[in-house]
Amino acid sequence: MHLVYPVVIAAVLFSVGVYGVLARRNAILVLMSVELMLNAVNLNLVVFDMRWADRLHGGQVLTLFVIVLAAAEVGLGLALVLLIYRNRQTVDVDRLRTLHEDREEGARQ
Amino acid sequence: MIVLAAVAVLLPFAAAFIGMIFGPTISHLLTPLARRLRRSVPPGAANGRARTLARRLPANGPALVAVLPVAASTVLAAVVAVAQWQHPRPRTGTLTVVRTGGIPFGLSLEVDGTAAVVALLVCCVALAVQIYSVAYMRDDPRYSSYAAFVSLFTAAMLLVVLSGDLLALYVGWEVMGVCSYFLIGHYWHDRATSRAAVKAFLVTRLGDVGFLFGIFVLGLAAHSFEIGTVLGRVPSMSHTTLVAGTLLLLCGLAGKSAQFPLHTWLPDAMAGPTPVSALIHAATMVAAGVYVVARLYPAFLFAPAALAVLGVMAAISMLGAALAALAQDDLKRVLAYSTISQLAYMGGGLAVGTRDGALFHLLAHGAFKALLFLGAGCVIVAVGSNMLSAMGGLRHTMPVTFWSMTVGFAALAGVPPASGFFSKDTILSQAWHATRPEHTQAWFASTPLNSGVQRLTVSVPSVPTWTAWLVLAAGLLTAAVTAAYATRTWLVAFFGERRSATGAGEATGLMRWPVAVLAVPALVIGFLGLGSDELRPELGMTLVSLLFVVAGAGAVFLVWNRDPALDPVRLLGPARPFLRDGFRLDAVYDVLVVRPLVALAEMVVHTDERAVDAAVVGTGRGTRRLGGLLRRTENGNPQTYISGVLAGVVLIVLAVVVLT
Numbered sequence: 001m002h003l004v005y006p007v008v009i010a011a012v013l014f015s016v017g018v019y020g021v022l023a024r025r026n027a028i029l030v031l032m033s034v035e036l037m038l039n040a041v042n043l044n045l046v047v048f049d050m051r052w053a054d055r056l057h058g059g060q061v062l063t064l065f066v067i068v069l070a071a072a073e074v075g076l077g078l079a080l081v082l083l084i085y086r087n088r089q090t091v092d093v094d095r096l097r098t099l100h101e102d103r104e105e106g107a108r109q
Numbered sequence: 110m111i112v113l114a115a116v117a118v119l120l121p122f123a124a125a126f127i128g129m130i131f132g133p134t135i136s137h138l139l140t141p142l143a144r145r146l147r148r149s150v151p152p153g154a155a156n157g158r159a160r161t162l163a164r165r166l167p168a169n170g171p172a173l174v175a176v177l178p179v180a181a182s183t184v185l186a187a188v189v190a191v192a193q194w195q196h197p198r199p200r201t202g203t204l205t206v207v208r209t210g211g212i213p214f215g216l217s218l219e220v221d222g223t224a225a226v227v228a229l230l231v232c233c234v235a236l237a238v239q240i241y242s243v244a245y246m247r248d249d250p251r252y253s254s255y256a257a258f259v260s261l262f263t264a265a266m267l268l269v270v271l272s273g274d275l276l277a278l279y280v281g282w283e284v285m286g287v288c289s290y291f292l293i294g295h296y297w298h299d300r301a302t303s304r305a306a307v308k309a310f311l312v313t314r315l316g317d318v319g320f321l322f323g324i325f326v327l328g329l330a331a332h333s334f335e336i337g338t339v340l341g342r343v344p345s346m347s348h349t350t351l352v353a354g355t356l357l358l359l360c361g362l363a364g365k366s367a368q369f370p371l372h373t374w375l376p377d378a379m380a381g382p383t384p385v386s387a388l389i390h391a392a393t394m395v396a397a398g399v400y401v402v403a404r405l406y407p408a409f410l411f412a413p414a415a416l417a418v419l420g421v422m423a424a425i426s427m428l429g430a431a432l433a434a435l436a437q438d439d440l441k442r443v444l445a446y447s448t449i450s451q452l453a454y455m456g457g458g459l460a461v462g463t464r465d466g467a468l469f470h471l472l473a474h475g476a477f478k479a480l481l482f483l484g485a486g487c488v489i490v491a492v493g494s495n496m497l498s499a500m501g502g503l504r505h506t507m508p509v510t511f512w513s514m515t516v517g518f519a520a521l522a523g524v525p526p527a528s529g530f531f532s533k534d535t536i537l538s539q540a541w542h543a544t545r546p547e548h549t550q551a552w553f554a555s556t557p558l559n560s561g562v563q564r565l566t567v568s569v570p571s572v573p574t575w576t577a578w579l580v581l582a583a584g585l586l587t588a589a590v591t592a593a594y595a596t597r598t599w600l601v602a603f604f605g606e607r608r609s610a611t612g613a614g615e616a617t618g619l620m621r622w623p624v625a626v627l628a629v630p631a632l633v634i635g636f637l638g639l640g641s642d643e644l645r646p647e648l649g650m651t652l653v654s655l656l657f658v659v660a661g662a663g664a665v666f667l668v669w670n671r672d673p674a675l676d677p678v679r680l681l682g683p684a685r686p687f688l689r690d691g692f693r694l695d696a697v698y699d700v701l702v703v704r705p706l707v708a709l710a711e712m713v714v715h716t717d718e719r720a721v722d723a724a725v726v727g728t729g730r731g732t733r734r735l736g737g738l739l740r741r742t743e744n745g746n747p748q749t750y751i752s753g754v755l756a757g758v759v760l761i762v763l764a765v766v767v768l769t
Binding site: 097099 | 744751
């Protein structure tokens with residue numbers, strides 16, 4: 001199999017993920033987009049592991065690591081999203097702006 | 110012998126530190142002892158005085174620490190002086206030589222005849238001042254630090270007098286400067302006093318800079334800072350070096366001894382406590398300048414130009430200060446200007462080549478000026494004012510002070526049996542000799558210059574004749590003016606009607622006795638000079654100067670006798686305020702020096718605020734504004750941030766791709 005197909009699919013997946021992270025408003029969808037990006041990376045890792053076929057199969061090992069990390073990240077992320085929803089009754093990322101810079105105070109300093 | 114001298118220097122030095130730190134503690138420790146002592150004195154009216162003594166003296170720790178070491182130093186200085194008198198030879202001792210990489214300097218003492226006598230004078234006056242201060246400053250809360258500074262002052266002056274090394278001498282010289290600052294500014298909460306202290310400090314500092322460089326010039330030319338070595342190498346130095354070095358040393362003399370261009374600090378220094386004025390004016394500070402020039406006199410003899418400058422300076426100071434003294438209203442300021450005038454006599458004596466005459470006058474002046482100042486302190490305490498207009502008729506109420514100060518004024522005016530007569534006439538006679546150059550040449554050539562290590566018998570260039578004439582003329586006129594103001598002050602303060610309402614009585618014993626005891630040397634010290642050819646007054650000059658003295662004193666007496674209630678100085682008329690302000694020299698300095706300096710300082714401050722500070726503040730403000738622009742992008746939406754990061758990554762990748 002030619003290396004181009006999986007790499008292109010991975011690139012497309014990653015792009016979709018990036019788009020989701022940057023553009024979606026729903027926090028859960030943002031999390032899912034992050035998963036998409038991670039899986040794009042996983043795909044790359046597996047493909048290039050096949051291509052180089054080294055004795056230790058570092059690509060596959062790293063993929064397992066990433067899957068575990070992704071699971072943990074989703075667990076934590078979903079918990080955060082749930083807490084935010086419980087406090088604010090919304091998971092719209094655009095409306096969660098408590099971290100923004102207070103312009104008035106900045107002007108006074 | 111040298112060890113005794115060293116101990117004499119170190120005792121007041123140690124006393125200063127012990128008194129400063131442990132003075133009050135010693136008081137606390139001594140109080141129970143004093144109580145026991147008081148109980149041991151049997152009760153009864155006859156023992157009243159003893160009980161007072163037992164109550165007051167032992168419990169005053171700072172006073173004990175101040176008086177006892179100076180008393181011990183006085184004894185040691187007397188022993189050294191007697192030993193020096195019996196076996197006159199310079200004695201030196203070096204503690205250690207400090208290697209500096211360049212010319213080494215030694216921590217050494219050198220005692221010769223003059224040093225021993227001047228040291229004795231310093232110790233005696235300091236002892237009198239310390240005893241007097243115990244009573245004068247009794248109610249002062251800061252007596253402890255005051256006494257400590259007086260001790261330190263004494264130690265510094267003794268170091269100047271006995272030091273065998275120019276740099277060690279300079280250390281003492283500077284310590285005196287700072288002590289005078291602290292002591293003049295003792296009543297610092299008064300604005301005028303603290304200003305006077307700062308003025309004294311700054312003006313003398315101006316002279317000290319010259320002095321330090323004078324030391325450097327002489328020391329570098331001689332490749333040594335040891336006084337004996339420096340003087341021994343004087344004949345081999347170039348004329349330019351000597352003139353430069355001695356003129357720079359004269360700056361130091363003008364500053365410390367309050368001579369003409371730099372004398373303005375001395376009258377203002379009267380703001381300090383009266384015993385301090387006595388100490389500064391009689392034995393320490395002002396005497397140091399004249400003494401150092403006398404010590405380094407061979408260097409001056411080889412630089413007649415410097416002696417001519419000294420002569421002019423002395424002539425101006427002599428007459429000007431005497432005239433200013435005539436017009437003063439404040440008793441202490443009269444004495445202050447008289448100090449400038451009398452020190453100018455010493456300077457004039459040095460300028461016409463009579464080193465011993467100058468030192469003789471230094472001793473006599475030390476005795477009678479200490480007496481006059483301490484007596485003035487008694488009068489001021491009794492009357493409650495410095496002003497002559499508040500005094501009058503005090504001779505009945507204060508007999509001891511009156512008679513002592515009469516001796517002092519007689520010595521100041523140069524009335525025959527008193528000391529000032531002999532010493533002043535010595536200087537005038539020598540000035541008369543110096544007006545005939547061939548005589549001067551012979552005298553110099555025949556006088557072996559005591560250089561400490563080797564004796565020089567080299568013929569030296571003579572003092573310019575016109576300098577001698579100038580000193581002589583100024584000296585004679587000043588003798589008349591001095592007699593006039595001494596008589597006037599004496600008459601106004603002690604005769605006539607009583608002008609103060611307060612019951613002016615005699616001062617306490619501790620204040621009265623130092624004054625009375627000082628009257629003895631002030632009266633008889635002049636006779637010591639009869640043993641030497643150089644110091645014996647000559648008949649012709651004596652008669653001439655007596656004529657001037659009688660003229661000055663007689664004129665004032667006649668004016669006063671017409672109406673004893675009025676101040677005889679009223680005849681000066683419109684010139685009086687001008688003279689009282691010291692020829693308005695302060696105003697001239699204000700215009701010429703102070704204001705341009707202040708303007709310059711303001712300009713510097715302005716530049717600092719408008720340029721340097723503005724640059725710093727402007728940088729800060731600009732950075733903050735730039736930061737404000739960036740802050741706009743911080744809207745709290747993480748997606749925007751990440752978009753920015755992504756855009757940055759893309760840009761960087763593009764840049765890398767395009768540029769490589």
